[in-house]
Amino acid sequence: MRGNDDAILACRNVAVRYGDVTALDDVSIAFPRGMIHAVVGQNGAGKTTFARVVSGLVRPDQGAVEIGGKLIAGGNVNDARRAGVELVHQSFALPPSFTVAEAMQFGAAGGALYTRAALERRWQAHLDALDVKVSAGARIRTLTVEQQQAVEIARALVTDARLLILDEPTAVLSPEGAKKLFERVRRLKERGVTVLLILHKIREVLAIADTVSVLRGGRLIDGPLPASDIDADALASLIIGPSAKMLAGEDRAALTGAAAPRGAETETGPIAGPPVVSLRGVSTRPDADGPALQAVDFVVQPGEIVGIAGVEGNGQRTLVRAISSLADIAEGSLELAGRDVTNATLSQRRAAGLRVIPFERNVEGLSLTSPLWENWSAGQLLARPLLAAISPSALRRECKSALDAWDVRYAEVGQPAGSLSGGNAQKVILSREMDESGKLIIAAQPTRGLDIGATAFVWDALRKARDGGCGVIFVSSDLDEVFDLADRVVVMLSGRIVAEFRPPFDLTRVGAAMTGARA
CATH class of the missing domain: 3.40.50.300 (P-loop containing nucleotide triphosphate hydrolases)
Structure with missing residues (x-):
């Protein structure tokens, strides 16, 4: 030592x-x-x-x-x-229905009784002392991600x-x-x-x-x-x-921060012809995952990666949900690979070529308690008729072949998905979603929480899909990553697409568009 x-x-x-x-x-x-x-x-x-x-x-x-x-x-x-010693976990543990004061008190020592007003006064003073700009009376579920994290840290410091x-x-x-x-x-x-x-x-x-x-x-x-x-x-x-x-030299520089990010470069560029996805005047009904879309016009061509930039909570999730059939389209139309799928189901949209790498791999992408082969087979089963015969042994073999091809580090296909590291869990999703029949890939925060090796692997897979003629919607809160990977960047603000940029990307201009300022 x-x-x-x-x-x-x-x-x-x-x-x-x-x-x-x-x-x-x-x-x-x-x-x-x-x-x-x-x-x-x-x-x-x-x-x-x-x-x-x-x-x-x-x-x-x-x-x-x-x-x-x-x-x-x-x-x-x-x-x-x-x-x-205090530990703040990556996955927040604050009860969503609690107020900030209640959550702070929950983690404090001692059993003194307080009125609600006294409790809020007590913890507001603590928050103010730490320069955490949050009301002690606010419900946890109403806070932004940054505010929740600040409260988690403030709660950890209760014990000095x-x-x-x-x-x-x-x-x-x-x-x-x-x-x-x-x-x-x-x-x-x-x-x-x-x-x-x-x-x-x-x-x-x-x-x-x-x-x-x-x-x-x-x-x-x-x-x-x-x-x-x-x-x-x-x-x-x-x-x-x-x-x-x-690691390729350019990716190594981008991943380490040793060089300024650039726009993605391809030899061929987008492929001429019908877009892989087209939204025309799409508006959605409000839901719990962010602001409703408001008259969104958005097109992705085959053979291009379109980056979605924006401060989190400005409609990125709603855009993904609308394309994936999880948010109802109130107005406008949606086409996938030339087919009108405005009112189509998820399985119908997948049949048209939609593939999704979701925001939360451990919640939306995988069942952590289910075996790997069942997680991988979900995409296969959606493509089959409802009454089609299913062979678990065949699915296990197909899963093993796919996982090996994607270099997933695992012991056997029967182990629970939750036993894998973040990078290997993401590779399981990639092996399921990125098949030859896919025409549009939505990659939502696909490298969040991954190390530089796993990040480079994901980038390479998306570029190969793009170069093979897929269209890719790439959503990330990391602007460096968006700039490095995207052929084109659009900015979302309050449920609208407010700006579009092409390389070379200018951080100041994109940042100004994200906040609604002029640059």
Whole structure:
């Protein structure tokens, strides 16, 4: 273990095993106090397991953990919290029906009784002190993603945490939201809180961290290294290992943030002929997933990737739902591959060539408790007549063939989908949705929460589909990613398409369109 006289956290020979799988392998590391530390690595590298060990959620099979020089019992959340450790998970845990004050009180110690007004006054003062601009009386379900995360962090600091762990905190944030988060993290550091960030994006690591530690395959590869002493390319090599050289030069630069993003470049460009999707004057009824579409005109040609940019919650989800038959079209028309499908069912739209990589792979894309072969077979079954004979053994064989072709790392097709890493889970969806009969692929946040290797894999798959004549609608809150992948970018604001851009893309102009400002 490196020198730990002034360490807030020190781990010695920590190992965690799940059957034959070693999640952490003999990890020894110490983190100095009062700094912002980043722990990075690919999906399955052991980052989240490490955070869960430190926070008391997982008991290590070997080794010891010290917080502030005091040995803490493994697998005991209360001991870790008493030592000053708080963990904010990637998936928020605030009850949607609670008010902010109720959620804060729920996580606080002590059983004092309060009137509702007193409770809101108490927690409003706490929120104000942390510069969290949220009303304590607001319902959690009414908050934006950024506001929910800010409340999660505020709740974690109720106990005067000395070590705050944020697991993939930017995975659900827009670029502006990530910027605000980092401002909040820096203020916490000024207050004396040590922050441990589990991150994927290299440019974010180098923008916020004082030190960087790299895990690969459960082992500590290096760290904590001063972030000022390492560049993006060297960090990518540490994270990916020998396979780093397989990344294309342009993608490597874009994924690491080492070069300014560009517009996608193709030799052929969009294919002439009927569009793969055409929306004419489409308006939808309001629903819970965002503002209704308002007179949207939108076309995607075969052989092009159209990026959808916009601050989250401005109609991107509604657009995807409308094309996928999950949001009713009140006015206008929708055509897929030349067929009017305005009132068609999802199975009919899939028969016309629609394929969808959904926003939430663990909610909309996969049944985590169901076996891999059943998840993969869902697309096959939708294409078959209702009374057609089904052979589970044949579907298992077909699933195995598809998963192997897409380089999914799995043990057997009967294992639950929830046992896979994020990158491999996304590959299962890709193997199901990206077949030869697809004409339009909707890729909604397809790389959210993925490491740079898995992200490059998804980008390559979408480009190959585009080059094969598919049209692709690419929705992402990461403008760098949109600029790098898209042939054309449209901006959504309050349920309308308000601007369209072609390469070279101008961040200032696109950002101004996203916020309704003039540029």
